[in-house]
Amino acid sequence: MIIHRSIQITNWSNLLRLVSIFLCLWAFVACEKDTSNTNSQLQAPPYTFNLPLGFPTPEIPEDNPMTLEKIALGKMLFFDPILSRDSSISCGSCHFQEVAFTDSLPISIGIEEKLGFRNTATLANVAYHPYLFKDGGVPNLERQVAVPIEDETEMGFTMLEAVQRLAKHPHYPTLIQEAFGREVDAFAITRAIACFERTLISGNSPYDQYQFQGNATALNSQEQTGLELFFSERTQCSSCHSGFNFTNYDFVNNGLYTNYTDLGRYRITFEDNDKGKFKIPTLRNIAQTAPYMHDGSLPNLEEVVAHYNTGGTSHPNKDTRIKPLNLSAEEQEALIAFLHSLTDEHFLLEESFKP
Amino acid sequence: MFKKYASFLFIALLILASSCSKDGEGEVALSIAPSYNNTPFELNKVYTNHMDQYVKYELVKFYLSNIELVDENDEVHPLADVILYDFADPTSIIANVAEGNYKALNFAIGLDSTTNATDPNSNSLDVEHPLSYAQGTHWGWASKYKFVMLHGRIDTEPREATELFEKSFAYDTGFDELYREVSLTQNFTVEKDGNLDLQLNLNMDQIFNKTHSIDMFEVNQSHSLTEVAEQISDNIALCFDLTE
Numbered sequence: 001m002i003i004h005r006s007i008q009i010t011n012w013s014n015l016l017r018l019v020s021i022f023l024c025l026w027a028f029v030a031c032e033k034d035t036s037n038t039n040s041q042l043q044a045p046p047y048t049f050n051l052p053l054g055f056p057t058p059e060i061p062e063d064n065p066m067t068l069e070k071i072a073l074g075k076m077l078f079f080d081p082i083l084s085r086d087s088s089i090s091c092g093s094c095h096f097q098e099v100a101f102t103d104s105l106p107i108s109i110g111i112e113e114k115l116g117f118r119n120t121a122t123l124a125n126v127a128y129h130p131y132l133f134k135d136g137g138v139p140n141l142e143r144q145v146a147v148p149i150e151d152e153t154e155m156g157f158t159m160l161e162a163v164q165r166l167a168k169h170p171h172y173p174t175l176i177q178e179a180f181g182r183e184v185d186a187f188a189i190t191r192a193i194a195c196f197e198r199t200l201i202s203g204n205s206p207y208d209q210y211q212f213q214g215n216a217t218a219l220n221s222q223e224q225t226g227l228e229l230f231f232s233e234r235t236q237c238s239s240c241h242s243g244f245n246f247t248n249y250d251f252v253n254n255g256l257y258t259n260y261t262d263l264g265r266y267r268i269t270f271e272d273n274d275k276g277k278f279k280i281p282t283l284r285n286i287a288q289t290a291p292y293m294h295d296g297s298l299p300n301l302e303e304v305v306a307h308y309n310t311g312g313t314s315h316p317n318k319d320t321r322i323k324p325l326n327l328s329a330e331e332q333e334a335l336i337a338f339l340h341s342l343t344d345e346h347f348l349l350e351e352s353f354k355p
Numbered sequence: 356m357f358k359k360y361a362s363f364l365f366i367a368l369l370i371l372a373s374s375c376s377k378d379g380e381g382e383v384a385l386s387i388a389p390s391y392n393n394t395p396f397e398l399n400k401v402y403t404n405h406m407d408q409y410v411k412y413e414l415v416k417f418y419l420s421n422i423e424l425v426d427e428n429d430e431v432h433p434l435a436d437v438i439l440y441d442f443a444d445p446t447s448i449i450a451n452v453a454e455g456n457y458k459a460l461n462f463a464i465g466l467d468s469t470t471n472a473t474d475p476n477s478n479s480l481d482v483e484h485p486l487s488y489a490q491g492t493h494w495g496w497a498s499k500y501k502f503v504m505l506h507g508r509i510d511t512e513p514r515e516a517t518e519l520f521e522k523s524f525a526y527d528t529g530f531d532e533l534y535r536e537v538s539l540t541q542n543f544t545v546e547k548d549g550n551l552d553l554q555l556n557l558n559m560d561q562i563f564n565k566t567h568s569i570d571m572f573e574v575n576q577s578h579s580l581t582e583v584a585e586q587i588s589d590n591i592a593l594c595f596d597l598t599e
Contacts (some may be wrong), residue, residue: 063478137497143474146488147495159476159488186476186488268497270532270580 047071047195052203053212054244058127064142064191066198069179074196077189079355082169083162084155086111091148091193094120097353100285101200106296110154117153118262119296122289124347125245125282127198134278134294136251137268141194146186159186202284202347203244207338219341226338229331235308236321237335246283246342253277255312255322256293264294276317287340288348301336379454381545383424386447387440389415389557396559398442401516405564408572409514410524412559414506415442416492417591418485420466424452425459425538432457437470439485439492454547458540460555460597464588465502465534472498494529497579501527502534503591505562509571524575528584535592543599551599558594565590 047066049057060066077083079092094108095101101123108116118134132138138147148154149162166172167184176188207227209218219227230237242248251265253276265274278294292298298307309332311324327335347353389396401411422434432452440446465471473480475488482489492501504527508520545551563569567586577584 133496138495139498142476143495143498146476146493150495158491160482160491163489185482187478190476267579270530 045069047199049201051201052208054208055201055203056128056244058198060198061140061142064194066195067179069175070192070195071199072196073175073179074192074194075353075355076175077193078196082165083149083157083189084111085157085161089155092355094148094154095123097350098288098348100124100202100288100348102289104290106291108154110148110151111156114153114156116151118294119291121281122285123197123200124202124284124344126200128245130249131279134281135265135268136249136279141197142190145190145193159189162186162189200347200353202344204346205284205344206341208344210341219338222334222337223341224338225331226334226336226341229327229335230338235325235327235335237308239321240280240319241283247280250280251277252280252319253315253317253322254308255315255318256297256307258313258315260315262294273317276315283339284342285344285347287343301339302332305332305335379547380451381454381547381549381551382449383434383452383545383551383553384447384449385422385434385460385553385555387419387445387555387557389442389559391559396442396557399516401514402560404560404571405568406570406572409510409512409520410507410571411509411514411516411520412442412505412507414504415559416440416501416504417464418466418492418500418502420463420470421536422448422460422462424457425461426453427456427458431461437466437485439490452545454545454549456542456544458542460539460541460553461537462555463534463536464592465529466500467534468531471500471529471531471534473500474498475500494527494578497530499529499531501529503528503587505587509575511572522572522575524571526577526584526587528577528588530580530584532580533584533588535588537592537595539595539597541597541599554598556596556598557591558596561594562587562591565593 045068047068051057064070077091078095079090081087081090081093083090089111094103096103102120106119108118108120110116121134126132126141129141130139132141132144133147138144146159149157149159163184163186166176166189173184176182176184176192179192180188182188206218206223209215210224210227229235230241240248240250240252251274253264257276260276263275265277265279266272268274286292287301290300292301292304298304305327308322309325309327312318312322391397391402396412396415398412398415401409404410417440418437419435419440420437422436422438423431424434425431434450434452435448438446438448466473470486473486475486475490475493480487486500492504493499494501506525507523508514509522509524510520512521514520539555541553543551543553563571566589569583569586569590574583577587
């Protein structure tokens with residue numbers, strides 16, 4: 001491959017001829033601009049979020065405005081194993097709606113039964129995450145799409161091969177042209193799937209009905225006790241699991257291990273004080289997304305609460321808020337009951353998320 | 356109507372401006388020439404390294420960026436922003452620069468932090484672009500590019516190229532910390548309307564034995580910011596020289 005920085009034109013008569021022809025052509029097209037790309041996005045029905053009370057509008061990247069066509073295309077791609085090398089694995093193979101788009105496994109399994117790296121995260125409210133993955137290595141949803149496609153233990157493919165395969169598909173070239181006004185490429189694939197994922201909003205749990213919708217009976221007394229414990233200074237649960245999405249997205253070492261084989265945030269920053277730190281997950285639908293922790297090592301909420309109640313193990317980076325809570329059995333049950341109240345059945349059954 | 360006339364005028368001015376020949380420029384062609392023990396380097400050929408281990412390279416790729424010439428007045432003249440050199444499909448740079456006397460070639464191995472944060476799937480990169488997803492040089496999990504990729508086979512016993520080697524080696528260096536700037540001093544002259552060929556030589560045999568001596572058999576993999584990746588980065592920055 002040769003890279004030319006500039007071209008010199010030295011033949012004046014040829015130059016003048018070229019200019020004349022160019023100007024004539026320009027006269028016919030001067031006021032026409034190529035609107036194919038713009039037209040597709042301008043004319044496509046825009047998507048309007050129907051947000052739960054207390055939820056802000058997610059940030060949408062300038063290069064990927066939401067349209068109904070892009071969302072529909074993104075959903076199709078999300079559930080299509082065509083994006084894996086052997087056409088066996090789709091995004092939906094590890095993200096099942098009925099368990100809040102997780103897979104109920106400690107570690108996900110990819111093509112050829114290969115074991116992945118970490119526990120699958122929920123996609124509920126993923127539109128709000130300032131970065132993706134438990135170590136925060138990816139800055140937005142658009143860039144996240146390519147990662148499992150190209151991971152040899154997940155979909156085992158490359159974006160280039162995925163593009164080439166989709167370009168030969170009987171329908172995708174047309175769908176992408178209609179949604180994006182362009183041919184099949186990595187831009188269209190990543191933007192479409194990101195658009196679909198941004199629609200996965202969850203905010204209608206019994207807790208939401210109680211807290212934001214004025215339904216005083218949405219939580220029973222045990223759940224209300226759990227709510228008070230959750231938001232108390234005594235437990236400090238809400239200092240990490242805060243805000244409308246029950247996470248402040250910080251990276252925290254919760255004392256799960258004394259020695260971590262997966263170093264978490266350190267993989268990105270290479271800062272020693274980031275060893276064993278992982279992005280705080282949302283607690284929305286948490287009762288559906290077992291097993292827990294970055295490696296899926298805790299099978300149920302009882303063990304999770306017990307872990308925090310004991311204060312975890314010792315590690316130099318363990319967060320100072322992780323310490324023995326001395327909760328009684330009754331209090332632990334109340335806390336767990338409250339966590340169950342964060343389940344949004346509507347989200348788990350929403351028809352528009354289904355393939 | 357006004358738009359049409361404005362377009363004519365704009366185009367006319369553009370043509371006038373660009374059609375004036377740029378005074379005092381010459382063409383510079385910069386090629387990259389890897390060698391091993393002072394002979395032209397080849398893929399899939401068995402070499403002996405500094406530890407008498409038998410190595411066969413199957414992939415040699417690296418990014419060079421911010422490539423520029425420095426003239427005798429210390430002014431810089433850009434040659435290229437980013438290239439991805441792949442030994443299997445070599446890249447040369449051809450550019451027009453101002454005539455005059457030059458004293459150095461500057462470049463970086465890897466990408467600066469801004470370029471390293473580029474989205475390979477973005478709208479602005481066509482598939483031929485060195486930073487495009489099509490190049491397969493991106494660590495998606497870290498949103499960073501691989502700077503230097505050296506893959507192959509290694510054995511402690513002599514092997515023919517077609518034989519099975521005991522181990523593979525695969526070094527992918529990257530992350531902002533491993534960006535390395537290189538300045539090669541060399542006096543040369545660019546003549547007006549002339550052609551100057553420069554050759555950037557890469558001494559492959561020294562990549563694992565320069566400032567740091569690396570045991571490729573014992574430490575045969577790196578896919579992040581590791582100690583061996585840092586050592587390779589330090590070494591490779593000293594493995595280039597420039598000839599006319």
